Amino acid sequence: MIFLTRKADFSSSHYYWNDAWSPEENQRVFGKCANRNGHGHNYTLEVTVAGEINSTSGFVVDLKELKDILEREVVSVYDHRHLNLEVPEFKTAIPTTENIAIAIWRRLDNKIPNAKLHRVRVYEMPDLFADYYGEP
Amino acid sequence: MRAYLNRRYHFSASHRLHTEAYDAAKNRAVFGKCNNPHGHGHNYTVQVTFSGQVDPATGMVCNLADLDAFARTNLLDRFDHINLNTLDIFSNRVSTTENLTKEIYRIFQDFPSAHLERVHIEETSNNSFDFAGDMQPVPGIH
Numbered sequence: 001m002i003f004l005t006r007k008a009d010f011s012s013s014h015y016y017w018n019d020a021w022s023p024e025e026n027q028r029v030f031g032k033c034a035n036r037n038g039h040g041h042n043y044t045l046e047v048t049v050a051g052e053i054n055s056t057s058g059f060v061v062d063l064k065e066l067k068d069i070l071e072r073e074v075v076s077v078y079d080h081r082h083l084n085l086e087v088p089e090f091k092t093a094i095p096t097t098e099n100i101a102i103a104i105w106r107r108l109d110n111k112i113p114n115a116k117l118h119r120v121r122v123y124e125m126p127d128l129f130a131d132y133y134g135e136p
Numbered sequence: 137m138r139a140y141l142n143r144r145y146h147f148s149a150s151h152r153l154h155t156e157a158y159d160a161a162k163n164r165a166v167f168g169k170c171n172n173p174h175g176h177g178h179n180y181t182v183q184v185t186f187s188g189q190v191d192p193a194t195g196m197v198c199n200l201a202d203l204d205a206f207a208r209t210n211l212l213d214r215f216d217h218i219n220l221n222t223l224d225i226f227s228n229r230v231s232t233t234e235n236l237t238k239e240i241y242r243i244f245q246d247f248p249s250a251h252l253e254r255v256h257i258e259e260t261s262n263n264s265f266d267f268a269g270d271m272q273p274v275p276g277i278h
Contacts (some may be wrong), residue, residue, distance in 0.1 A: 018193055029194060031201055094195035096141040102190065128200070131140035131185075 004060045005048040007092045008070045010079035014095040016119060017084075024079040038082060043100070044123040045074060047108060051115035071109045095123045101132040109134065140187045140253060143199040144208075147216035151231040151278035154221075175219060181258040182211060186250035196258055198249035206247050211240065233259040237267045245269075254256050 007045040015038045016030040026034045033039070047070060051060040070085050088102045101122045118129060123129040152175040153167040162172045170176070184207075188197040213225075220231040225239050241255040254268040 008222060016195070020193070029199065085244045093192075096195035098141060098189075098190045098197055099195040102137055127144040131142065132137070132198075133140075135138040 001050050002053055002060050003048050003050050003114070004063075004066075006070060007062060008045045008047070008075050009042065010045065010054070011040060011042050011077050012078050012081055012083050014121045015039040016094050016096065019096065033041070038084070042123050045070065045104060046119075046121040046123070047104075047117070048119040048121070049112055049115035050118040053074065054114070055103075061112060066112065069108065069111055073111060074104055077107075085094050097122050097128065097130040098132070100132045105132050105134055118128040137186060137190050138243075139190050139197055140185055141200075141250065142185050143200070143203060144181055144183045145211055146179065146181050147212055148177060148179050149215055149218055149220050150175040151226075152176070153230050153232060155230050159222040165271070175221070178259050180215075180236075183256040183258075184240075186245050186247070187253050189248040198247075202203060202249055203247065206244075210243050210246070233257055233263065233265045237265045241267045241269065254278040275278070 004118055015125070017026050017036065017038055018029075026039070049066070053060055065109055072127070075085060083090045083100070087095070087103075090099070093099045093103070101120045104122065104123040105117065105120045106122065117134065120132045144222060152172065153170040154163050157242055158166060168262060184203075186203070220226055220236065223231075226235070230233050237255055237257045239251065240257065244252050244255060252269075254266060254267045258264040
């Protein structure tokens with residue numbers, strides 16, 4: 001089994017807010033992330049897939065094809081968008097780094113030919129990132 | 137859903153690799169320039185990985201502000217801009233980054249809000265160390 005990782009970048013705005021809570025509770029839990037005007041990050045996405053090497057091509061997956069899938073399924077939807085307001089999955093889930101990783105997993109799962117999605121890693125900043133392995 | 141939160145912290149400290157179990161010549165032979173009597177220093181990066189169910193109310197494995205406050209008190213305030221050899225934990229063990237990694241793992245095990253999976257420490261950009269307790273790391277977790 002070989003693990004292959006492809007990166008992609010997107011820049012998005014977001015804020016953290018739970019409608020079930022009072023403004024004071026949102027402020028207490030989320031701090032400056034609760035600013036309703038939003039703020040933004042340069043996100044880095046790392047997608048790791050696992051598979052066997054095709055003996056003819058020498059590839060696990062065609063990197064160009066993987067790049068195109070990431071562009072179509074994730075980057076074109078998230079890049080230069082407000083995640084809370086413009087991306088459907090974040091109408092109901094707060095766009096934390098953890099939830100972004102889970103949402104990207106759902107967007108990519110079963111869409112990559114000849115390989116199994118192994119890990120979605122999302123960097124909000126170089127010092128803060130979340131991983132999702134498809135675990136319940 | 138179970139997710140993994142990774143946070144990196146930075147501190148700078150000096151140390152000297154030396155053990156009373158060896159004589160001066162053997163210390164120099166084993167530890168080389170790291171045995172310099174006056175010590176030397178590094179910019180350490182500590183990467184902690186916590187796992188847990190993502191709380192539907194917050195979207196988080198654990199509150200980052202709580203983790204940062206814990207790290208401020210228990211890691212940065214204790215390790216930043218000091219000589220590691222002056223710490224009690226290194227009074228009878230060499231201040232290698234292997235030993236430092238196990239100590240910092242022990243410290244972060246006390247963070248109450250999520251499960252510590254792993255501590256990864258970069259001593260320099262060329263040297264890094266991992267400790268995950270008795271757990272087998274997930275392939276490709278790094």
